[in-house]
Amino acid sequence: MELKLKLHSKNSFPKEGIFIKSNSIGFWLDEIQNLGLALENCRVFPVPGTAANELYGCMVLADVRNTKIKDLGKNNFYQLIENKLFIPENTTVVPKLAKEEWGKLFSDHFHFLHPDIGLVELEEEIVWSDYIQKPNLLDIEVIEPRKSVAIPSFISSLRIEVDKEELLKQIEDPYSEEEKEENLPFNLKKLMMGNNKEMDKFLAYLEKHPEKAMKLAIPLDTIGSGRGGHEGIFTFNSGLVNDFNLEGLGGFLNKLFSGNGFTINMIRWGILVLFVVLVKSCDGPSSPIDFGSIMKFMFLCMIIFFFIKAATANNASDRTRTKSSGGAALVDSDRFNTLQNRYEKMAEEYVNRKEYEKAAHIYLKLLKNNHKAAMVLEQGQLYREAAGVYLKYLQNKVKAAECYEKGHAYNEAIELYKELNQDEKVGDLYLILKNKKIADRYFRIVIEDYKKNSQYVKASLIYRNKIGDPKEAQELLLDGWKTGKDASNCLNNYFANILSHEALSKAITTRYEEDVDEKNKISFLNILKHEFNKGQILEEVTRNIAYEIVADKIEERPELASELIHFNKNNTSMTKDVMKYKLKVKRRY
Known part of the structure; x- marks a missing residue:
């Protein structure tokens, strides 16, 4: 086949x-x-x-x-x-x-x-054993094994190292020099000096190319512009008027007599003539100074002052009229508002596109709204950058520490919380970093502060929840009860921390026998009301102790008879007996 x-x-x-x-x-x-x-x-x-x-x-x-x-x-x-x-x-x-x-x-x-x-x-x-041979093994005697490196099986904590200057640099100047355009349709130098024509060109450029204009970083308050005064006019250069205001009369006269021009020369001759007239009006040093001479001198001083005022006003108006010549140094309110509105609109658009760093750059460097810049960075969960703004521009260490903590920059947050004396927060962050020894040190500082202020309950919570020592927490609550510092709250919390009803029953009896005296019997009675409602096992022990306390104090405080009703809610005869007793006492008095 x-x-x-x-x-x-x-x-x-x-x-x-x-x-x-x-x-x-x-x-x-x-x-x-x-x-x-x-x-x-x-x-x-x-x-x-x-x-x-x-x-x-x-x-x-x-x-x-x-x-x-x-x-x-x-x-x-x-x-x-x-x-x-x-x-x-x-x-x-x-x-x-x-x-x-x-x-x-x-x-x-x-x-x-x-x-x-x-x-x-x-x-x-x-x-395969017929074809595969084992390699010759070297006979090596191991004297001491090398120290091994422990390989972690899980991440216990996470922290981020922060370069504060580098983070802020990204917000302050997000564009590199290569990104900035050189051929511009306006003169950047004149624009920075406040030239209105160049400002108009820049506004038109900003409207057509907002991204490119942003790279130039032209701030809203360029060369000292600001709102207020001068009826909306913002001055960028200095001159004779500014010299008079800043340097005083001496500086003004120095400018006046060293300058040239028709107006300046007229002022000089006017002052000279007035001085001669003033000298001639006096007969000599032997002549007595009468009231008329004094008035004449004051009148001449007023004339000189008005001459100076008129000259400076004319000079300022001449400078204002030069706006149309291209050498202007004033920015009006309309241009200021237009630039401000466009910057704000661009910032909002960046926020809507979730480009929070660029939006923060506008608020920080262009609009000079540091608080808004920090808020935008927080909104974008750029917590470390926001912390840098809070710290450098707003000097707000509290918000900076909170942002560093949210951004897992725990070392920076710890540094600020230490400066703010927030020891509990410092301890919390050291716990996150798995450094319990240092964390406990700061928690104990907090506990001592609470004890000084008689806040034993808060101190016990630090022991229990953060240090993890429930025994010390209970001892602290007992100290609060014994010393009468927030006593009722301390004993209530002490009993609340005992979960077993059998153990709680024993603790109530022990505390009554060892720590209750004439001063705190009534407080202990009020605490027993709460413990009575926790379970049937506790009803008998709390009721018996309540009877003893009421029997001991009822002569001096008959109203305590009503407290027995709380421990006998289902006993209607007890209610009647209490009412009869109180009526009997009332008749007695």
Whole structure:
């Protein structure tokens, strides 16, 4: 019988092996490793070639269907027919044989059918121990092992190291020098001096190219402009008027007599003539100074003052009229408001686009609204940047510390909280950093402050919840009860911390026997009301103690009889007895 391979559109038999074409055993090992197969889970059969003592390749038997092959490469899958014959995938054998015929025609060994070499029997399986040798091991005596490095299995805490200057630099100047445009449609130097024509050009440029204009960082208060005074006019340069205001009369006269011009010369001659007239009006040093001479002198001084005032006013008006010449130094309110509104609109647009750093830059450097800049950074959860603004521009250490804490910059937050004497916050942050020893040190400082202010309950909460010492917390609450410092709250919290009703019952009895005296009996009675409602186990012990206290104090305080009703809510006769007793006492008095 002649068996032939015939191409087929699909595989008719299960894929059970991979054929590796090579005559090198080393190549077979490399390919098995590249395929992602474990050598101990594979059976490998060499496939002989057509010539004597020649290998054509090997057949690897593996659980191909349940193994994820990384990369098949140049190798091929093979089908296995009736656990007898391997044929390439996408082929079939003709003629078809019945199951009984496969058993009769083929031996118990596997067989391999290939178009190039025909049908061969796979008789021997490779025993790898015959081909793989163990490497020679060096005989090394280990005297002392090296110290190992502990590899953490989880993150216990997270903190971020902050470069404060670098963070603020990104907000103050987010654009590099390369990004700033050199060819501008306006004169930047004149604009910074307050020239209105250049300001108009800049406003038009800002309208068309807001992003490019932003890179120039032209602030709203350029060269000292500001709101208020001068009816909306904002001066940028100084002159004669400013010299008079700033330097005083002496400085003004120095300018006056060293300058040139028609107005200046007229003032000089006027002052000279008035001085001569003043001298001539006096007869000499021997003449007595009368009232008329004094009035004449004052009148002349007033004339000189009005001359100066008129000259300075004319000079200022001359300077104002030079606005149209291109050398102006004044910015009016309309341009100021326009620039302000456009900056504010740009900042809002950046916020809407979630570009919080650029929005903060506008508020900080252009609008000079430092508080708004910090708020925008907080809104964008840029807490470390916001902290830098709060600290440098607003000197608000409290907000800066809060922002550093939110931004996980715990070292910076701790530094500020220490300056603010917020020791509890310092302890909290050291706990986050897993430094409990230092944290406890600051918590104990807080506890001592609470004790000085008789706040024993708050101090006990620090012991219990933060230091983790419930025993010390209970001792502190007992101290508060014994010393009468917020006594009722201390004992209430002491009992509340005891969860077991049996232990609580014993504690109530112990405290009554050891720590209750004539001064605090009534307070203890009021505390028992709360404990009575906690459970049936506590009802009997609290009721008995309440009876003892009332019996001891009822002569001097008859109204305490009403307290017994609280411990006998379901006893209607008790209510009647109390009312009768109180009526009897009332009649007695």
